[in-house]
Amino acid sequence: DIQMTQSPSTLSASVGDRVTITCRASQRISSGLAWYQQKPGKAPNLLIYKASILQSGVPSRFSGSGSGTEFTLTISSLQPDDFATYYCQQYNSYSTFGQGTKVEIK
Amino acid sequence: QLQLQESGPGLVKPSETLSLTCAVSGYSISSGYYWVWIRQPPGKGLEWIGSVYRSGSAYYNPSLRSRLTISVDTSNNQFSLKLSSVTAADTAVYYCARPIGPAAIYDAFDMWGQGTMVTVSS
Numbered sequence: 001d002i003q004m005t006q007s008p009s010t011l012s013a014s015v016g017d018r019v020t021i022t023c024r025a026s027q028r029i030s031s032g033l034a035w036y037q038q039k040p041g042k043a044p045n046l047l048i049y050k051a052s053i054l055q056s057g058v059p060s061r062f063s064g065s066g067s068g069t070e071f072t073l074t075i076s077s078l079q080p081d082d083f084a085t086y087y088c089q090q091y092n093s094y095s096t097f098g099q100g101t102k103v104e105i106k
Numbered sequence: 107q108l109q110l111q112e113s114g115p116g117l118v119k120p121s122e123t124l125s126l127t128c129a130v131s132g133y134s135i136s137s138g139y140y141w142v143w144i145r146q147p148p149g150k151g152l153e154w155i156g157s158v159y160r161s162g163s164a165y166y167n168p169s170l171r172s173r174l175t176i177s178v179d180t181s182n183n184q185f186s187l188k189l190s191s192v193t194a195a196d197t198a199v200y201y202c203a204r205p206i207g208p209a210a211i212y213d214a215f216d217m218w219g220q221g222t223m224v225t226v227s228s
Contacts, residue, residue, distance in 0.1 A: 001168070032212070034214035034215075036152075042220075043201055043203075043218035043219065043220060043221055044152065044215075044218065045218075046206070046214055046215060046216045049206055049213075049214035049216075050214075055206075055216060087151065087152055089152070089214065089215075091210075091212040091213050091214060092212070093212070094154065094165075094167065094168070094212060095154035095212050096154065097151050097152040097153065097154070098151065099151045100151050
């Protein structure tokens with residue numbers, strides 16, 4: 001099993017802040033990594049796939065980077081609509097998700 | 107416009123079998139993709155359950171494999187999940203989804219159903 005570890009678990013930030021979330025894989029997963037945003041009561045929404053490709057319709061303030069075992073999701077300037085929980089997912093071998101990072105208002 | 111809609115009982119008794127169906131509209135399952143089930147226990151993270159192809163070939167989470175059957179019904183454009191011997195730990199929102207790529211067994215998921223809550227309780 002490939003384990004995905006996100007940090008931090010919770011992040012307090014203000015509108016306009018630059019925010020970075022990290023996801024580490026227990027073994028190398030090449031670029032088989034996706035990021036999702038989830039709001040309460042809703043299904044997750046795909047933001048990034050193949051570690052750095054922005055999904056169609058997703059604002060350009062979201063970006064992803066990394067390969068191998070360490071990956072990051074960056075929000076360049078946090079907007080009110082971005083307060084949510086974010087998950088990483090590896091799909092290099094089976095599919096496993098990180099435990100989530102809740103971005104809350106500071 | 108692709109849409110996925112989960113359906114099934116919202117309450118299942120312990121030791122019984124949980125059965126859900128995902129109805130697909132706006133796309134023919136026979137055309138491809140590995141159709142997926144994912145679940146999320148209340149207040150917790152996401153867990154990939156398994157995938158099924160139009161041919162019926164299925165791929166399961168190893169931790170659930172012994173209790174799990176995922177099947178496809180191309181004539182009704184739907185796919186289904188059966189999880190046997192359920193316990194309270196199987197209480198979750200169950201989502202069906204479609205991956206972004208038409209040929210990958212494991213992939214990112216760009217299309218999701220709204221989810222259906224299933225509670226395991228006597």
